[in-house]
Amino acid sequence: MQLIKKAQILSQGALVTRDVLVDQGKIVEVAPTIAPKADMTVYPAHGAFLTPGLVDVHVHFRDPGYTAKETIKTGSMAAAAGGFTTVLAMPNLNPVPDTVQRLQAQIQRNQADGVIHVGQYGAISADLTATEVADIKDMAAAGAVAFTNDGKGVQTAETMYQAMQAAAAVNKPLSAHLEDDSMLHGGVMNAGKRAEELGLPGITPLAESSQLARDLVLAQAAGVHYHVAHISTKTSVELVRLAKQAGIKVTAEVSPHHLLLSENDITEDNALLKMNPPLRSEDDRQALIAGLLDGTIDMIATDHAPHTSEEKAQSMRQTPFGITGIETSFALMYTHLVQSRVMDLATLVDRMLVKPVEAFNLDAPIEIKAGATADLALFDLEHQAEITADQFYSKGRNSPFIGWSVYGSTVATWVAGQQVFERN
Numbered sequence: 001m002q003l004i005k006k007a008q009i010l011s012q013g014a015l016v017t018r019d020v021l022v023d024q025g026k027i028v029e030v031a032p033t034i035a036p037k038a039d040m041t042v043y044p045a046h047g048a049f050l051t052p053g054l055v056d057v058h059v060h061f062r063d064p065g066y067t068a069k070e071t072i073k074t075g076s077m078a079a080a081a082g083g084f085t086t087v088l089a090m091p092n093l094n095p096v097p098d099t100v101q102r103l104q105a106q107i108q109r110n111q112a113d114g115v116i117h118v119g120q121y122g123a124i125s126a127d128l129t130a131t132e133v134a135d136i137k138d139m140a141a142a143g144a145v146a147f148t149n150d151g152k153g154v155q156t157a158e159t160m161y162q163a164m165q166a167a168a169a170v171n172k173p174l175s176a177h178l179e180d181d182s183m184l185h186g187g188v189m190n191a192g193k194r195a196e197e198l199g200l201p202g203i204t205p206l207a208e209s210s211q212l213a214r215d216l217v218l219a220q221a222a223g224v225h226y227h228v229a230h231i232s233t234k235t236s237v238e239l240v241r242l243a244k245q246a247g248i249k250v251t252a253e254v255s256p257h258h259l260l261l262s263e264n265d266i267t268e269d270n271a272l273l274k275m276n277p278p279l280r281s282e283d284d285r286q287a288l289i290a291g292l293l294d295g296t297i298d299m300i301a302t303d304h305a306p307h308t309s310e311e312k313a314q315s316m317r318q319t320p321f322g323i324t325g326i327e328t329s330f331a332l333m334y335t336h337l338v339q340s341r342v343m344d345l346a347t348l349v350d351r352m353l354v355k356p357v358e359a360f361n362l363d364a365p366i367e368i369k370a371g372a373t374a375d376l377a378l379f380d381l382e383h384q385a386e387i388t389a390d391q392f393y394s395k396g397r398n399s400p401f402i403g404w405s406v407y408g409s410t411v412a413t414w415v416a417g418q419q420v421f422e423r424n
């Protein structure tokens with residue numbers, strides 16, 4: 001048995017000090033104080049913040065196919081280091097999990113190599129690009145958590161509509177990477193004044209929001225749970241808000257980088273600021289924060305997208321889209337949303353744990369209470385620490401947040417009572 005001593009936990013929105021006793025993978029007692037006994041090992045939490053492990057519904061672990069960027073092992077260790085105990089992994093792998101057989105193999109790999117729970121998205125269509133819809137029914141039966149072609153937009157309404165109908169029939173969410181290829185024109189950052197100043201080709205926000213408008217109409221007809229991946233524009237937030245009011249089953253995620261950075265932060269050609277969708281305008285950023293606050297945007301997801309240092313040493317014109325995020329997400333969000341009083345801690349935990357679990361119907365604990373699985377994360381809210389690349393477990397070093405000073409670094413992480421991370 002393990003006794004976590006003097007942790008702060010959330011209870012009805014407020015922090016209270018508690019001792020938490022864990023046995024055989026479960027929390028067995030939570031009390032203001034529990035006397036240690038001979039058969040208990042004591043873990044002193046020193047007043048750090050204990051929560052059920054966080055959940056990230058959007059990560060790229062690159063394995064198989066691109067293991068120079070990341071592996072399931074390194075990606076899941078990075079997730080543990082970020083305080084996450086459940087993540088959902090994207091299917092832009094090689095091979096793509098677009099058949100029952102490939103999906104089953106992927107689920108087995110995730111289980112074998114993951115140090116935390118790694119759920120798997122199945123592809124919407126073969127190789128993420130085919131117009132014919134994949135075998136969503138049987139992939140759902142084989143354990144796909146949800147479906148997406150993330151990395152690519154679904155270009156035709158007919159493919160999207162069929163995929164939505166198939167996902168609705170098996171009661172699984174369909175997550176959309178919104179990107180109309182006909183509007184991209186080789187863009188590498190948000191279209192606008194800043195792109196013009198830098199002489200870089202721009203991506204219009206319409207490439208995202210026009211496809212979202214299409215999809216919301218289709219989602220209403222299909223009755224699917226439709227999820228918007230990495231929402232980035234003000235118009236998209238407005239569309240989701242209207243769709244929710246109209247009773248359409250839609251949820252949305254926003255990434256930490258779209259909440260914290262805008263195109264104004266791109267002052268030179270910088271590969272660490274190239275991701276898809278691109279950093280948008282300050283007006284868009286403010287709309288994302290407002291949407292997250294009022295619940296239009298349900299959750300925060302990192303879109304952890306590791307690439308090699310060689311790939312990210314190039315110009316924005318050549319470097320691949322994507323930045324890492326799973327090791328820095330909580331601390332950045334805690335520092336810039338909670339400490340700066342945009343939202344309270346309970347709301348942040350709602351957006352990084354409760355909403356992801358509820359929306360994706362996951363089997364993960366959302367409360368520190370007796371009987372719950374001991375998937376736990378402990379965060380130090382009191383001390384500041386600098387984000388440095390050499391502390392990363394991810395193979396990816398492509399984070400624009402290196403050098404930022406944050407509160408809320410992870411102290412320890414447990415999965416079913418087993419400790420999988422301890423801060424050095």
Ligand SMILES: NC(=O)N[C@@H](CC(=O)O)C(=O)O
Pocket residue numbers: 060092150151152177274275276277303305306320321322323
């Ligand atoms: N977000 C990104 O910029 N890149 C992602 C793909 C994606 O999420 O669309 C990747 O796989 O690298």
Ligand SMILES: [Zn+2]
Pocket residue numbers: 150151152177229230276277
């Ligand atoms: Zn995407």
Ligand SMILES: [Zn+2]
Pocket residue numbers: 058059060090150151303305
């Ligand atoms: Zn992604």
